[in-house]
Amino acid sequence: MMQPSSALPVSSADIDAAARVLAPFAVRTPLLSSPALDERVGAKVFIKPEMLQRTGSFKFRGAFNKLSSIPHAARGGGVVAFSSGNHAQGVAHAAQILNMRATIVMPSDAPRSKRERTKAFGAEVVLYDRDREDREAIARDIADKRGATLVRPYDDPLVIAGQGTVGREIAEDMAALGIAPDIVVAPASGGGLIAGVATAVKARFPLATLIVAEPEGYDDHALSLRAGKREAHRAADRTICDALMAAIPGEITFAINSRLLTQGVTASDTEVGTAVGFAFRELKLVVEPGGAVGLAALLAGHIDARGKNIVIVLSGGNVDADLYARLIN
Amino acid sequence: MMQPSSALPVSSADIDAAARVLAPFAVRTPLLSSPALDERVGAKVFIKPEMLQRTGSFKFRGAFNKLSSIPHAARGGGVVAFSSGNHAQGVAHAAQILNMRATIVMPSDAPRSKRERTKAFGAEVVLYDRDREDREAIARDIADKRGATLVRPYDDPLVIAGQGTVGREIAEDMAALGIAPDIVVAPASGGGLIAGVATAVKARFPLATLIVAEPEGYDDHALSLRAGKREAHRAADRTICDALMAAIPGEITFAINSRLLTQGVTASDTEVGTAVGFAFRELKLVVEPGGAVGLAALLAGHIDARGKNIVIVLSGGNVDADLYARLIN
Numbered sequence: 001m002m003q004p005s006s007a008l009p010v011s012s013a014d015i016d017a018a019a020r021v022l023a024p025f026a027v028r029t030p031l032l033s034s035p036a037l038d039e040r041v042g043a044k045v046f047i048k049p050e051m052l053q054r055t056g057s058f059k060f061r062g063a064f065n066k067l068s069s070i071p072h073a074a075r076g077g078g079v080v081a082f083s084s085g086n087h088a089q090g091v092a093h094a095a096q097i098l099n100m101r102a103t104i105v106m107p108s109d110a111p112r113s114k115r116e117r118t119k120a121f122g123a124e125v126v127l128y129d130r131d132r133e134d135r136e137a138i139a140r141d142i143a144d145k146r147g148a149t150l151v152r153p154y155d156d157p158l159v160i161a162g163q164g165t166v167g168r169e170i171a172e173d174m175a176a177l178g179i180a181p182d183i184v185v186a187p188a189s190g191g192g193l194i195a196g197v198a199t200a201v202k203a204r205f206p207l208a209t210l211i212v213a214e215p216e217g218y219d220d221h222a223l224s225l226r227a228g229k230r231e232a233h234r235a236a237d238r239t240i241c242d243a244l245m246a247a248i249p250g251e252i253t254f255a256i257n258s259r260l261l262t263q264g265v266t267a268s269d270t271e272v273g274t275a276v277g278f279a280f281r282e283l284k285l286v287v288e289p290g291g292a293v294g295l296a297a298l299l300a301g302h303i304d305a306r307g308k309n310i311v312i313v314l315s316g317g318n319v320d321a322d323l324y325a326r327l328i329n
Numbered sequence: 330m331m332q333p334s335s336a337l338p339v340s341s342a343d344i345d346a347a348a349r350v351l352a353p354f355a356v357r358t359p360l361l362s363s364p365a366l367d368e369r370v371g372a373k374v375f376i377k378p379e380m381l382q383r384t385g386s387f388k389f390r391g392a393f394n395k396l397s398s399i400p401h402a403a404r405g406g407g408v409v410a411f412s413s414g415n416h417a418q419g420v421a422h423a424a425q426i427l428n429m430r431a432t433i434v435m436p437s438d439a440p441r442s443k444r445e446r447t448k449a450f451g452a453e454v455v456l457y458d459r460d461r462e463d464r465e466a467i468a469r470d471i472a473d474k475r476g477a478t479l480v481r482p483y484d485d486p487l488v489i490a491g492q493g494t495v496g497r498e499i500a501e502d503m504a505a506l507g508i509a510p511d512i513v514v515a516p517a518s519g520g521g522l523i524a525g526v527a528t529a530v531k532a533r534f535p536l537a538t539l540i541v542a543e544p545e546g547y548d549d550h551a552l553s554l555r556a557g558k559r560e561a562h563r564a565a566d567r568t569i570c571d572a573l574m575a576a577i578p579g580e581i582t583f584a585i586n587s588r589l590l591t592q593g594v595t596a597s598d599t600e601v602g603t604a605v606g607f608a609f610r611e612l613k614l615v616v617e618p619g620g621a622v623g624l625a626a627l628l629a630g631h632i633d634a635r636g637k638n639i640v641i642v643l644s645g646g647n648v649d650a651d652l653y654a655r656l657i658n
Contacts, residue, residue: 030359035383051613054364113610280653281442284380284615284646317613324609325654 008259009252010157012203015164015196018065022165025097026061027053029166031173031311036282041298043305046181048170049285051317055117057243057291058166058193058315059083059090059153065162066151067094075100077147082106082135085114086243086316087153092123103148105139111242111320154192155250164196170311171204179309185211185265185294186313188221189246191253193315198260201311209262211303213294215239215272220248221257222264230254240269240323243290243316265303267296275299276327279314288319289327337588338581339486341532344493344525347394351494354426355390356382358495360502360640365611370627372634375510377499378614380646384446386572386620387495387522387644388412388419388482394491395480396423404429406476411435411464414443415572415645416482421452432477434468440571440649483521484579493525499640500533508638514540514594514623515642517550518575520582522644527589538591540632542623544568544601549577550586551593559583569598569652572619572645594632596625604628605656608643617648618656 032047050058067079078101081091088104095102102123106115107130119125126142128135143150152159174181184201186194191212198210212221217235224231232248239245249257267275272289275296279287294312297303361376379387396408407430410420417433424431431452435444436459448454455471457464472479481488503510513530515523527539541550546564553560561577568574578586596604601618604625608616616624623641626632
């Protein structure tokens, strides 16, 4: 039997608190409908468009909630984070708003637009080699030298609670529509978004099925859910989902996800490309590959949604123009 | 002194009636905020994203309202319309929903995606040469032969009332936020959208300034507003705003617009391209050139919005992938 969520590392009260912190700063994204998508998949689909959030992804929520929790006396040392791009922008922009210094450790192959946007928010960007260097060690070193606070991308209850406001808004809007979601889908890299979303949605709709979406081969959450313990994926190649390349679920996120999620689904790079193109042509939303993986799984028929009410989180829209041009053509 | 709007060809009660007709079928588009845009222009900007509407533009609203008004006895002959693309899709999709036959007369140089999408909604597409043939004559001929109802793109009170639901939703959402719009901007080709929007917004916010946005050279509304009578623009070249190429304001639309609008602004093709790219990078919305002309005028500094509450209607998002790729790169 599932224990009450108060026994988990993040409660819905924590998410309520994050929502109060975020209210004056974050965009409250709407819940969108697309008759074209409904017809295509034979379900009633609700889209949570987090590309409309500040910085172009949900990551601003967790970052801002975390940074806001740093005591004023500790803010002088600034913050440091490692990220392939969306968490980078979230932390950089949150720091900018809160007048804190931010240093971001990014892989040298991160999309150009993500690097440039991170700098535009006033952060210092330190590049590293994804294959040969340890980003956590680099970030910890900077944190030690500068007295900076390390802002983890997902394995932090305050970050998870911030991302959970996505789920809280979904639950609020579905309740206002008088419709119970049968299925809620969100992508995962380390699992912070889906953990927060699951916590908030389950608090209001305990019968909802929570599904985590991952790129094919990068299915560490799916593997871990099946195994009942954290397992790394075995991918060696790159995926176009640059935002979703974490090797293994977080400890805190998996403690939540292993209890609240029902299953994992995957989508191939080709299916993700199709979803990005579908979002361009039919939804008129700019979604990045990693943000589209749930939609990709739905369009590819990997989710049994026929006749159901399904919510799909499109988690971000930060994609380089040249890659985007290729994907929509 | 301005006469009450009840003396005009379309009243806010007509728009209320259209809203009731549309409610089960049209998407109620949200009003979006973008802190990045606010900061860029020094104003509080509200975006009405009509690319999220069925068919990818506001045109579905007017078309559906008009088609719904056709008596059942007259529906057998179907409908016929002439359009460069967005009205085409609106009429085709409305006819599809209402089980009517639709024939659309489109210029042979209309964007491929607009032609294909029109056909995908089940309409028969008849192409004509924009420079050598009279689309109205072709459409009237088809209407006569088949007993079809001609659905004008803008100069019809029922079409204008349908488009007015865009303004009604803007007014409703701004009222819910407790914010009075200082300025509301919408693009115009024949002027149906801005006429409907102005009618609905002025009914709730009489002090709002209504501005019509047009492509440079295609400024027939601006010219007509200044002259106090309908005047054609003098453009000879093409504009990338394929949706906004009408030569002269409609008679009915100008009867409304001449009374309710304050001024016209224009944007060059370059400024429009910049706005399409800005919407890609910062708003994460796919907007077509004609749909972006108001945003373009705002970003280019042609609208004095500093410190104000301004609503910008992004009227559509039907753009060919190859042109879009060029504009965002």
